[in-house]
Amino acid sequence: MDNTNQDIHPNPYTYDELLSLDMNSAIAIKQADPTALVSGPVADNYSSIWYSKKDIVSGQAKGAWWANPVDQNAHGGVPIMAWYLQQFQNYETQHHVRLLDYYDTHAYLAPGSTPATLLDSTREWWDPTYMVNGDYWICDPAKNGAPTAPQLIPRLRAIIDANYPGTKLAITEYSFGSLDTITGALAQADILGIFGREGVDLATIWVRRNPPTRARSPEDLPQLRRHRRRLWRDRRPGRQRRPGPAQRLRRPALGSQPHRHGDQQDCQQSLDQSRPFQFQRGASAKAWLYSGSNLSGIRPSPTSLSRGIRSPLPFPLTR
Numbered sequence: 001m002d003n004t005n006q007d008i009h010p011n012p013y014t015y016d017e018l019l020s021l022d023m024n025s026a027i028a029i030k031q032a033d034p035t036a037l038v039s040g041p042v043a044d045n046y047s048s049i050w051y052s053k054k055d056i057v058s059g060q061a062k063g064a065w066w067a068n069p070v071d072q073n074a075h076g077g078v079p080i081m082a083w084y085l086q087q088f089q090n091y092e093t094q095h096h097v098r099l100l101d102y103y104d105t106h107a108y109l110a111p112g113s114t115p116a117t118l119l120d121s122t123r124e125w126w127d128p129t130y131m132v133n134g135d136y137w138i139c140d141p142a143k144n145g146a147p148t149a150p151q152l153i154p155r156l157r158a159i160i161d162a163n164y165p166g167t168k169l170a171i172t173e174y175s176f177g178s179l180d181t182i183t184g185a186l187a188q189a190d191i192l193g194i195f196g197r198e199g200v201d202l203a204t205i206w207v208r209r210n211p212p213t214r215a216r217s218p219e220d221l222p223q224l225r226r227h228r229r230r231l232w233r234d235r236r237p238g239r240q241r242r243p244g245p246a247q248r249l250r251r252p253a254l255g256s257q258p259h260r261h262g263d264q265q266d267c268q269q270s271l272d273q274s275r276p277f278q279f280q281r282g283a284s285a286k287a288w289l290y291s292g293s294n295l296s297g298i299r300p301s302p303t304s305l306s307r308g309i310r311s312p313l314p315f316p317l318t319r
Helices: 015-031 053-060 080-095 115-125 153-165 183-198 222-234
Strands: 039-044 102-107 168-174 202-205 256-262 266-270
Touching: 015 039, 015 080, 039 080, 039 168, 080 153, 102 153, 115 183, 153 168, 153 183, 183 202
Parallel strands: 039 102, 102 168, 168 202
Antiparallel strands: 256 266
């Protein structure tokens, strides 16, 4: 906020300023419309789990963003996310009104730089065994910037559950790179399934218009085409997508999200190159492919699937 809007807010924000602005705004909103849903604080990035911008700037002056948390120390050493949630919990306890409906954060992780590592790195969102090395922001501030497993969504959910249970999770700005490639589209499809499985209640992708991609417009980008296809399908009358069973996916370039529509039709979205999958319901199934051979749409597969048959389908992953 201070870097992009210096004329409006030139000084690093603090714990107290953030809470005052957000709580006063939430009170005004709820008084005007008690049914309105309020989100906050729209945290900057991974470091905002622990520190205010004042902390980060103070640390950077000493060589590392975690090195001098003066603001956190003035608030009992409690990380800013936990402290923020505690204050809204205290308000509800005293006044019997929930002011904060969504904990709202931006999320920029460290996607891989090759097709294989990009697809593998979606595990940053959830996997406690997936380590990130050498990233400036994605590191362990408690261990002097050591490599860490971000496991971002479970980490955020655990902090919410410990400090203000019932608060929903909103990731209102994220991107995972490679927007104009089929590999990026596959990574995005996997991320959408991860969001549903791990408990993200609201998410919006960030698309940079400059520099321009090879696509003609943001809506033509493969990643956004996946979004549009999923939204179109789920908005059809009588159909509601429900999350399938959780799957702990540890192999690179692999993702599979089963879900069921309101008409009891099963649908499995598989992002694997060769892993067979099996439909347990229904006598047969149709297969559809989205690949680098045709970035403009999803096409029927010549392969048919029958009950009880484990059938691998070709999914080209590198373009």
